[in-house]
Amino acid sequence: MPPRKSTREKRVTDSVPAEVEPATDVWDDGPVEGLLSPAEVDEARQTLERFLDGLGTAILGQQELLELVVICVLSRGHMLLEGLPGLGKTELVKALSSLLGLDFRRVQFTPDLLPSDIVGSPILEDRDGSRSLVFHKGPIFANLLLADEINRATPKTQSALLEAMQERHVTVMGESHPLPLPFFVLATQNPIELEGTYPLPEAQLDRFTFKIDVGGVSAETLQEIITTRRHGQSPKLKETIDAAALNRLFDLTDRVHLPEAVSNYIARLVTATHPERDGSPQDVGRFVKFGASPRAAIALATTARAAALLAGKPNAGFDEVRRVAHSVLAHRLILDYAARLEGWTPAKMVDRLLETVSEVAREVPADLQA
């Protein structure tokens, strides 16, 4: 009889699904040489248009929302969709997984959900007469995780996602388990049902690249939905972008050039969200309690690149930064109670920041302006 191994010596077996592609080095921050060629940009543009068309088939009348989702996917960021029930948040994520051909898991967050229900847990197994703890992966081991109604889980469970979202691996019993790449967390939450919910902590919110408010649709769109979907069933979607094409898009996104002036604008924009910093707008000083983190600046830059690729440009410009600023910054600004009394919302504060902070650090002198 073989000697019994101690708990520490127990072997933890990683049961990675065979169909999941091994992780590629998508976080290589090495120098990117040369601009994208017009052909590369056109190729990406065509692929993304197909992708958008597919999403548009599933989600009607939400073009802006869909573009933001695509931008978030291209930037490999996590997304928090907030909206009323029935607006198609879950449907959007399901369509996304279908079109990308990625491994998709859905977890319905409830108050009794435990962290191990998400990340997995080691289970004692008897194999060939010997017992060992075998790690059984949870639903987080997927490319696309839908955390439905994430604010219904307890903070303990919510925090189980922290490491996974940032580090792209989970650690169980001292053992790190890499997640399949790409890895996206797409969470939804209902803003009106506060009873029995646990608002996401700031650290958790900060890990979401985008927080997108899903709004209603127009009457024309509703009529189209009624006409084309008798039982609310979404159309069957075919895979539009495979893993290789997605990696290619990631690569192209990384090669989108971010000019120095634009990066300077992003830095000044994020700095201006801090009330204690010199040069921040007066309203920020009055109503903002905590500003955006450096992670927000990184997210702004990355998503601006993705937005530029989606727009068919080899570079990000000020327009792209302004386009993604609301989705990136709004959920990262912590306003104080005075702001609520004065009717200020994070979105309004971002608007004020975009009005106040000039795009170019030094503008044309007033005497030279027309």
Add this chain to the structure above:
Amino acid sequence: MNPQNPMDRWIERHLARLEFGRFLRHTAEWLAAFLFVFGAVVLGVKLALPNFWPGVLWLGLLAIPVCVAAWLRSRNARFSRTDSAAMLDQALGAGGLLMTLAECRDARWEERLPQAEAAWREGIPRVRPSRFARFLVLPLMFAVGAGFIPLRKANTEPILRNTVGRKASRDLEEMLDQLEDVAVLEEKERKQLEEEISKLTEETKKNPLTHEKWEIVDSLRERMRVRLDSAALEAAKARDATGLLSKDLAGDGPPLSDERKIELEKDVIETLRKMMKNGAFKGASQNLRDELQRLTKNGQLKLPDDPAERQKLLDELKEHLDQEWEKLEEARKKCQGGQQGDCPLCGKGDCKGGQCQGHGHGNRPGRGGVNRGRGDANLNLDGDSDAENTEFKNTVLPPGFLDDPKNQVLGVRRVTPTVDPAESAVRGAKRKYDPASGRETWNRRLRPRHRSVVKKYFETK
């Protein structure tokens, strides 16, 4: 960087335009400050330090270093190429492509940039000199206006001290000149006056006039005036006497008594003698002088006995005396400074017909009276009349007094003056109760009935 590349060329142009604009801005601001300071300095020099004008204008050359400093300042905070590319990118609406290509050259994308020259030109900011000139308008006006402020003239004349005393001395000298012109002074007296006045003038140059010196000034002035007045009166008297004698000789008018004729003749001869002694006939006709010379024997002048010859001489004398009297009157007016009238007695001008109306008695210093004058007249407080004051003093009648037809001459008494008018001038008069006499006024005993009067007199109203 390829300088031939249009994009680079436009970025450089944009950058140069920005730098030029900043330079203009700094120059305008600094020049405005400089012009204000320069104008203030010019103003200060013109008003406080006129000796530095117009040398202060050389400070205007400091405008050159000011411009150089502004240029250096604009270079120290110059725009970067990144800034310029970003601004130009915004102006062109290139969506960041220009910024990107400025950092990463790629010919494939440069074709996507605006190709039209006009589009690039529109993106270049325009320099409007009028905007910068606005800064300079007000300071420039101030500086130029300061240049037109009149220069304050420094007083180069030496400061005269004791101007009042000098003027008094000068007035005395002028009076003496007048008296010499009309020949009313004897040689001895003239020298004496001249000596006293020159002495006074010398003392006045060194020290201001003291109270004692002012007394001397007043005394000399009064003395000369009196001399002039008496000469005028004598001339008038002689003229009138000549006229009366001439009329009498011609049988025109009331006949004169023999005594009166003798009296008038004596007056005329006495006056002529004095005038001849003083040299008052220097201005007379040669014929008259010869005639007078002929009539003078042993120092005694006598009018001719021949009626025709006498008549002719009297007419010539009257004419000459008229001229002399007019000269004397003119001299008197000048000596009185035009402040007093023609009357030699009272000094008023409204004594008509040559008759003194009695003005001034008691109103002029030293003339006594009941007013609040200087009070240096002799006081008689014992209640008894002074023996001297019981008689009227002999006074010289004003000219023409005797010619008034309404008056009836009862008699004319010729009395030799016992008091020399010059010596009896007010200032020079000895005072009975002056401090030097040891009998001060305050030390005297007043009768009780007079005390209230004296007390009331000196009371302040």
